[in-house]
Amino acid sequence: MRKKIESKRAEIAVIGLGYIGLPTAIMFANAGFNVVGYEIREDVVKKIKNGNSHIIEPDIDDLLRKAVESGKLRATSNPEEIKEKDVYIICVQTPLREDKTPNLEYLESAVKTVAKAMKKGSLVIIESTIPPLTTLRMAEIIEKERRFKAGEDFYMVHAPERVMPGRIFKELVYNSRIFGGITKESAELAEVLYRSFVKGQTFITNSTTSEMVKLMENTFRDVNIALANEFAFLAHQYNVDIFKAIELANTHPRVKIHVPGIGVGGHCLPKDPYLLLSPAKEDFGLIKRAREINEDMPLMAKDLLFEALKTINLPPEDAIVTVLGLAYKGNSDDTRNSPAHAFIEHIKDDVKEVRSYDPYVKGTHESIMEALKGADALVIATDHSEFKELDWKTIGELMRNKVLIDGRHIIEEPPKGFVFKGIGRGEY
Numbered sequence: 369m370r371k372k373i374e375s376k377r378a379e380i381a382v383i384g385l386g387y388i389g390l391p392t393a394i395m396f397a398n399a400g401f402n403v404v405g406y407e408i409r410e411d412v413v414k415k416i417k418n419g420n421s422h423i424i425e426p427d428i429d430d431l432l433r434k435a436v437e438s439g440k441l442r443a444t445s446n447p448e449e450i451k452e453k454d455v456y457i458i459c460v461q462t463p464l465r466e467d468k469t470p471n472l473e474y475l476e477s478a479v480k481t482v483a484k485a486m487k488k489g490s491l492v493i494i495e496s497t498i499p500p501l502t503t504l505r506m507a508e509i510i511e512k513e514r515r516f517k518a519g520e521d522f523y524m525v526h527a528p529e530r531v532m533p534g535r536i537f538k539e540l541v542y543n544s545r546i547f548g549g550i551t552k553e554s555a556e557l558a559e560v561l562y563r564s565f566v567k568g569q570t571f572i573t574n575s576t577t578s579e580m581v582k583l584m585e586n587t588f589r590d591v592n593i594a595l596a597n598e599f600a601f602l603a604h605q606y607n608v609d610i611f612k613a614i615e616l617a618n619t620h621p622r623v624k625i626h627v628p629g630i631g632v633g634g635h636c637l638p639k640d641p642y643l644l645l646s647p648a649k650e651d652f653g654l655i656k657r658a659r660e661i662n663e664d665m666p667l668m669a670k671d672l673l674f675e676a677l678k679t680i681n682l683p684p685e686d687a688i689v690t691v692l693g694l695a696y697k698g699n700s701d702d703t704r705n706s707p708a709h710a711f712i713e714h715i716k717d718d719v720k721e722v723r724s725y726d727p728y729v730k731g732t733h734e735s736i737m738e739a740l741k742g743a744d745a746l747v748i749a750t751d752h753s754e755f756k757e758l759d760w761k762t763i764g765e766l767m768r769n770k771v772l773i774d775g776r777h778i779i780e781e782p783p784k785g786f787v788f789k790g791i792g793r794g795e796y
């Protein structure tokens with residue numbers, strides 16, 4: 369198997385062609401492997417077959433076209449086409465249920481599909497982010513399904529993905545990678561495989577450690593953002609501009625405070641802390657409290673909006689509010705767990721009309737100017753580059769009342785004539 373991987377003769381199936389699976393499949397195909405991408409969504413398969421990406425990411429269109437035109441990458445919804453591959457890489461989503469417990473249905477179904485298709489000696493890699501101990505449980509599913517013995521009849525590894533959307537193709541190459549094997553040999557094989565394009569450092573460990581490492585990384589970020597958000601809350605009470613205060617605090621050699629804002633969205637940070645806690649019998653409460661703080665940030669934006677409306681004596685029920693940005697972060701089309709949606713849900717029954725505009729996502733209006741015509745308040749919920757270059761004079765002329773709420777600190781100096789409030793901007 370090692371030789372097959374080194375000589376790039378190993379046949380690879382990538383299961384799930386989303387934000388992670390599609391770039392991963394492209395990288396292996398462009399590194400010279402024959403790759404089949406298996407995806408249950410037929411619309412996605414159809415697009416990829418035509419060389420078109422269904423996600424927005426720098427460089428993806430050219431790299432995908434190259435992979436498809438060279439014949440190295442094929443997409444399919446037919447499980448027959450992933451039979452007896454050498455390597456399976458599972459990249460399906462691992463969301464939460466309503467009650468915040470992990471929904472591992474997609475993963476279990478993908479593992480069962482792989483179990484049916486694989487052969488003795490296959491290497492099964494899970495890239496999805498999963499609760500501690502899940503790889504071992506998935507190995508048992510394969511053992512039951514096929515009567516194979518994990519570590520003897522097949523190799524199994526958790527190889528968490530750590531890329532940042534917007535920089536995926538750079539980070540796939542230069543990030544360091546962790547390979548958590550159910551056996552050392554499994555991890556070593558995965559390491560050789562990824563070395564075909566990874567230039568960052570690589571580390572080998574066991575699967576439960578790698579599951580925990582990935583979840584700790586995102587929990588670290590989430591808890592730090594919650595701390596920044598709590599600082600922002602205090603800054604309003606002390607009449608301080610939190611961004612100036614953070615800039616100064618960050619001049620300390622051992623302090624690096626994160627960025628407060630309207631909320632923490634995406635497919636990862638809002639759920640990974642819960643995945644980390646899910647198999648635990650007990651915890652200290654810090655991680656959950658940080659999550660609650662971040663989940664409540666859209667409510668803080670609502671409070672600022674209503675305070676601003678009050679200063680112009682406009683009852684909320686008469687106000688037309690335009691939300692700029694629906695994606696969870698700047699220059700992305702991903703709306704999963706977006707704070708913009710949570711914010712809209714919080715205000716929609718209290719105001720006259722909520723409008724929305726996003727350059728990458730369908731909102732109520734297709735042009736920013738149309739969305740702002742006659743509006744009373746504008747709320748920035750996403751830090752898209754487009755919103756950093758707005759012509760405030762023209763916008764002011766279009767709006768009926770000029771209330772501006774900055775949930776993402778994209779405005780340094782509030783434009784003249786606007787009633788301005790921003791998360792953490794205690795000075796205004």
Ligand SMILES: NC(=O)c1ccc[n+]([C@@H]2O[C@H](COP(=O)([O-])OP(=O)(O)OC[C@H]3O[C@@H](n4cnc5c(N)ncnc54)[C@H](O)[C@@H]3O)[C@@H](O)[C@H]2O)c1
Pocket residue numbers: 383384385386387388389406407408409412459460461462474475477478481495496497498529530531532533635636
């Ligand atoms: N998006 C990110 O920035 C990111 C970064 C690092 C890690 N991750 C982790 O990677 C995993 C995937 O995330 P994503 O953002 O790519 O999700 P995604 O929803 O964009 O992609 C998952 C794809 O898998 C498909 N799928 C679901 N079940 C399937 C099955 N049984 N067989 C075949 N296809 C199936 C879905 O239709 C979907 O297209 C998650 O665990 C996530 O936490 C995501």
Ligand SMILES: CC(=O)N[C@@H]1[C@@H](OP(=O)(O)OP(=O)(O)OC[C@H]2O[C@@H](n3ccc(=O)[nH]c3=O)[C@H](O)[C@@H]2O)O[C@H](CO)[C@@H](O)[C@@H]1O
Pocket residue numbers: 497529530531532533585586589593626627628629630631632633634635636637696697698
């Ligand atoms: C540890 C780490 O770096 N993990 C990254 C993270 O990537 P991400 O795409 O989820 O992006 P983030 O930048 O973390 O943003 C999430 C949300 O938090 C808001 N935010 C952010 C920073 C801040 O200081 N203040 C904020 O309010 C932001 O607006 C947005 O809504 O998870 C991926 C999947 O596991 C990882 O692969 C990837 O490495």
